[in-house]
Amino acid sequence: MALSISASSTIASEASTRFAPTSSSFSSASAKLSSLHFPLRARFLRIGTASSPSRRPRILPLVEAKKQTFSSFDDLLANSDKPVLVDFYATWCGPCQFMVPILDEVSTRLKDKIQVVKIDTEKYTAIANKYSIEALPTFIIFKDGEPFDRFEGAMTADQLIERIETGLKVKQ
Numbered sequence: 001m002a003l004s005i006s007a008s009s010t011i012a013s014e015a016s017t018r019f020a021p022t023s024s025s026f027s028s029a030s031a032k033l034s035s036l037h038f039p040l041r042a043r044f045l046r047i048g049t050a051s052s053p054s055r056r057p058r059i060l061p062l063v064e065a066k067k068q069t070f071s072s073f074d075d076l077l078a079n080s081d082k083p084v085l086v087d088f089y090a091t092w093c094g095p096c097q098f099m100v101p102i103l104d105e106v107s108t109r110l111k112d113k114i115q116v117v118k119i120d121t122e123k124y125t126a127i128a129n130k131y132s133i134e135a136l137p138t139f140i141i142f143k144d145g146e147p148f149d150r151f152e153g154a155m156t157a158d159q160l161i162e163r164i165e166t167g168l169k170v171k172q
Contacts, residue, residue: 073119073127077145080115083168087118088128088138095154096137105157106164114141114164141167 077084087103089096107116121128121136131140131147141149141164149167 073124074145076117077142080142080145082113082115083148084115084117084142085164086140086142087116088121088131088133088136088140089118090121090136093136098154099137102155102157102160106160109157109161110164113168143168 085106087096087099089099091097103116103118110116119127121133131138135152137154138152139150139160140147151163155163
């Protein structure tokens with residue numbers, strides 16, 4: 001059964017919309033899952049299962065993202081008044097999860113120079129295919145709506161800031 005955590009901190013069961021329940025235990029379990037709520041003050045998300053005692057569960061910080069809606073990705077790029085750093089990621093990618101707090105820090109430190117956007121390659125496969133995303137995480141800096149610089153892999157905040165600033169200075 002596939003579960004997803006939405007921005008409103010509610011667990012929703014996708015299985016209930018895809019498969020007809022075959023037993024009352026499935027429908028009651030589905031109903032219980034869809035009504036679970038996490039406290040809004042939760043700061044960490046524990047990843048792991050009780051069935052794997054040999055592996056230590058990972059605790060990842062929850063990062064509040066500023067969500068904006070655009071009619072298209074091209075619209076976002078065309079209407080940006082500064083360069084856009086796009087992080088192409090996947091939820092299952094370990095290095096991508098490592099980059100979450102780093103991108104938050106970079107976005108804060110370079111807020112006057114660059115806009116940071118995250119694209120989930122599994123939800124937006126057409127965009128990932130358009131830019132030939134083959135490794136994760138992949139970062140592309142767009143300037144004036146066009147790809148300007150591209151690099152791959154996890155790095156520290158200082159390394160990422162240096163890469164962004166060097167790329168923007170050299171290629172201008």
